[in-house]
Amino acid sequence: MFWDPTFIVLIPAIILAAYAQFLVSSRFSQYSKVRSTFGYTGSQLARRLLDNAGLYDIHIERVRGNLTDHYDSRKRVVRLSQATHDSSSIAALGVVAHEIGHAIQDKEKYAPLVVRNAVVPVAQLGSSLSWILFVIGLLIVSPLLIRVGILVFSAFVFFTLVTLPVEFNASSRAKKLLASMGMPSTELKAVGSVLGAAAMTYVASTATAILQLLRMLLIAGAYGSRD
Structure with missing residues (x-):
């Protein structure tokens, strides 16, 4: 078919996406087996961080799935997956703190989040x-x-681009929140490893979107050259 040759443009993004998915799965799996010295479960940490930020009205819910954690700004709720809600692992607490970072972004009207x-x-x-x-x-x-x-x-494509600073900032906030609560440096390093791998998935999504746009332009250009 006439657009098949342009598929080669997507190969770097496909490789990056596969690597990012492997990285986040392996690191989360690794550090989900290491219990944090905090002693908090994911839901307990979420409540503590939200209260510390004055976000008493935000609720916490459990959702099905693995790493399906997210903050819903419309319904004012932090949803934690089965892998993090009741877990005290370093990986779980890092992911939870990241989602609280999004809630604080929302409170502060963080510009990239507002745009996104x-x-x-x-x-x-x-x-x-x-x-x-x-x-x-x-x-x-x-x-x-x-x-x-x-x-x-x-x-x-613009949406994926503006998502990057939102996610990187939430991860930065997460590490600062955990550090302020006294998480040991060794555990903070592990959290950074997990969140860094997660960030790679967003980089891969952005790269895929950009290359898809390039592919469209190439196809349109080839189409136009026939006229």
């Missing part, structure tokens, strides 16, 4: 609709639809 939240609807649309518009544009010979598809996908 604002573009979420457009980004969701861009990730699902852009290629449909793009391919239809190719099939019915519509340069306008091709350009619209590229433009819509560009919004998704």
Whole structure:
């Protein structure tokens, strides 16, 4: 098919994504077996950190899955996965502190988070609709639809780019929060290793999005050269 040769553009991102996934899985697995000297479970640490930040109204919920932890700013809730909610491991506490970092970002109106939240609807649309518009544009010979598809996908690329500072900042906050509570340096180093691996998955997602956009531009360029 006419777009197949451009798939080679995605190979570096595919390799990076596979490496990042391996890294985060292996490091979380490694440090999930090491109990923190804190003695807190994930949910207990989350409550303590939220209260310390004056975020008494934010609730904590358990959700299914592994590493499905996230902060929901709309419903004001921190959701912790089965792997972290009741665990006292270094890995679990690091992930929990990261999510509390997002809650504090929200409280402080951290600019990149505000921007990311604002573009979420457009980004969701861009990730699902852009290629449909793009391919239809190719099939019915519509340069306008091709350009619209590229433009819509560009919004998704922007979302992945603005996500990077949000995630890196949350990890930085997490380490500072744990350090302020007296976590030993050896444990902080392990937390940094886990969160650093997690950050790589966001880097890989951004790289994939950028290369996908490049692929669209290459296909559009080849299409245009036929005219």
